Amino acid sequence: MDPGVDGGLHADSLTNILRSLGSRRPDGSQSELVLNVLLLGDKQSGRSSVGNALIGGNEFQTGVSTTTESQLLSRNFPKFFRRQGAETDLVLRVMDTPPLKARPPSPFCVDGVHVLVVVARVDRPCGAHVQKLAANLFGPDWRQHAIIVFTHADYLREAGLSQSDYLSQATDWMRVLAKEVRGGVCFLDNRSDWPIIRGRPLRDQLLRLSAANHHRALKVRTDADGNP
Ligand SMILES: Nc1nc2c(ncn2[C@@H]2O[C@H](COP(=O)(O)OP(=O)(O)OP(=O)(O)O)[C@@H](O)[C@H]2O)c(=O)[nH]1
Numbered sequence: 274m275d276p277g278v279d280g281g282l283h284a285d286s287l288t289n290i291l292r293s294l295g296s297r298r299p300d301g302s303q304s305e306l307v308l309n310v311l312l313l314g315d316k317q318s319g320r321s322s323v324g325n326a327l328i329g330g331n332e333f334q335t336g337v338s339t340t341t342e343s344q345l346l347s348r349n350f351p352k353f354f355r356r357q358g359a360e361t362d363l364v365l366r367v368m369d370t371p372p373l374k375a376r377p378p379s380p381f382c383v384d385g386v387h388v389l390v391v392v393a394r395v396d397r398p399c400g401a402h403v404q405k406l407a408a409n410l411f412g413p414d415w416r417q418h419a420i421i422v423f424t425h426a427d428y429l430r431e432a433g434l435s436q437s438d439y440l441s442q443a444t445d446w447m448r449v450l451a452k453e454v455r456g457g458v459c460f461l462d463n464r465s466d467w468p469i470i471r472g473r474p475l476r477d478q479l480l481r482l483s484a485a486n487h488h489r490a491l492k493v494r495t496d497a498d499g500n501p
């Protein structure tokens with residue numbers, strides 16, 4: 274198992290000790306950025322596959338899911354970027370939520386969500402209810418923290434359709450949403466490459482989006498905020 278994945282980590286792993294020493298500041302404090310990432314999308318949209326690309330592994334189970342439980346996986350990317358002159362680890366905590374789950378479970382309810390990933394597939398219409406769900410959970414600001422990932426991009430290639438052609442033919446609400454989300458859109462072919470390679474551009478895109486929001490997390494609304 275890759276040393277960065279929770280649950281499979283041996284504390285005495287020399288590699289990890291060296292990595293963690295390497296990412297400490299001169300004052301001894303750890304330089305890391307933790308981003309909570311929530312995956313939202315219809316059944317069979319490719320959520321778990323996008324989760325795997327993000328963590329660079331295969332720990333999210335793909336195929337038809339029978340569980341109604343959310344799954345949280347965390348991955349540390351050592352020295353992923355530089356912040357204030359210091360090499361900084363990127364820690365992604367990725368939550369895969371079943372489509373009908375009304376609320377993401379703790380700890381995301383407590384800590385909030387930095388990036389919302391709306392997952393849709395290019396070969397099937399995506400239900401507009403995902404917008405409503407996101408707005409109910411996070412309020413009107415949710416688009417500022419969102420990115421759309423279109424999966425099954427290999428089908429576009431096979432059909433000889435460009436990404437911009439596809440977007441121009443998408444449903445009205447999706448076309449509008451694609452322009453409104455601050456993180457933009459991304460097309461993913463989950464059959465290509467290793468997850469660690471496939472996910473790299475997406476991780477970069479997530480980090481840019483979170484930086485644009487000054488790494489502020491969106492809080493999950495409570496009933497007191499008017500959440501139905
Ligand atoms: N060809 C192709 N297949 C993909 C792609 N992404 C996902 N798949 C396949 O599509 C199916 C659904 O993907 P998942 O990632 O399991 O989708 P999900 O949304 O987590 O599914 P549920 O948890 O059942 O709702 C799986 O058989 C994947 O292997 C892609 O980009 N291209």
Ligand SMILES: [Mg+2]
Binds near residue numbers: 320322
């Ligand atoms: Mg799944």
